[in-house]
Amino acid sequence: MRDETGPSRLGRWEEHVELPLFAMSFVYLGGYTVWVLAWQAAAVWRDVGLTVMLAAWAVFAGDYAVRLVLSGEGRRFVRSHWLDSLVLLLPLLRPLRLVKLYTTVQHRRSDQPWMNLYARVITYAGLASVLLAFTAALTVYQAERGAPGATIRTFGDSLWWAASTITTVGYGDAVPITAEGRLVAVGLMSCGLALLGAVTGSFSSWVIEIFRRESRDAPRPPER
Known part of the structure; x- marks a missing residue:
């Protein structure tokens, strides 16, 4: 049975979830778009947009909690992964994680850069x-x-x-x-x-x- 370190476990988790989370960020953006632009439409549309946003944010929060546990850093994780913490508070800033997405997908696919x-x-x-x-x-x-x-x-x-x-x-x-x-x-x-x-x-x-x-x-x- 392998005894993996915190960073290795965190890296394996990120390899599996980075791409789905990037797709989820567009779901969040879509919900936010509906919530903002449908302010003069029927109230049900704003409710739909808000529900989508909350559901996507719950996924982001769950991912952050898993990263926190797998890192083994405790409170230091908030400072050492400040971009993850900022994106959790402001999910609309997730485009700034594009570099992390590319690095993760590149590591999974090939050693040669695209x-x-x-x-x-x-x-x-x-x-x-x-x-x-x-x-x-x-x-x-x-x-x-x-x-x-x-x-x-x-x-x-x-x-x-x-x-x-x-x-x-x-x-x-x-x-x-x-x-x-x-x-x-x-x-x-x-x-x-x-x-x-x-x-x-x-x-x-x-x-x-x-x-x-x-x-x-x-x-x-x-x-x-």
Whole structure:
């Protein structure tokens, strides 16, 4: 009978549940979308959305409890796995775990990476940016739609604001005025700077690497 350590047991658990949990994050996002956008529809739709959200969050909480037990770290698990703890409190931030998802799936499938480093960074940053912008648009729309003097009155306005904010353009025609909306805006701007910086840096490094490789492989002129 194998006597596995805490980290090995935790790793085996993550290999089995990371992909289903990623799918569950879209279930949660779907429930949140219905709950926010159906505010003028029949109450049953908001109830359905809320039920889906609570069910998905219960799955996340159960997974977190299992990770806590398997790690054998006790309270230190909260600090050493701070992203897991943050995502449990704010499930809409689960797109930030895309790196963990890729690492887990890659470890299960093959030792050879599917994509090179530059492609991985660009893909991660692109997907995370889209998902974070969409969830931020939902949250800000929920906070702003009934506020007096709000410039974000429709979900389309909120999507436009999220796109201009995460790309650091900031036209200023649609801005949040509530405390909750501005808090989300600060978080989205911070994530936007980090993610777009990662994309720009990786793309520049990739182009430089191509030019360096071409220069190395180019035939040299004959010596006189």
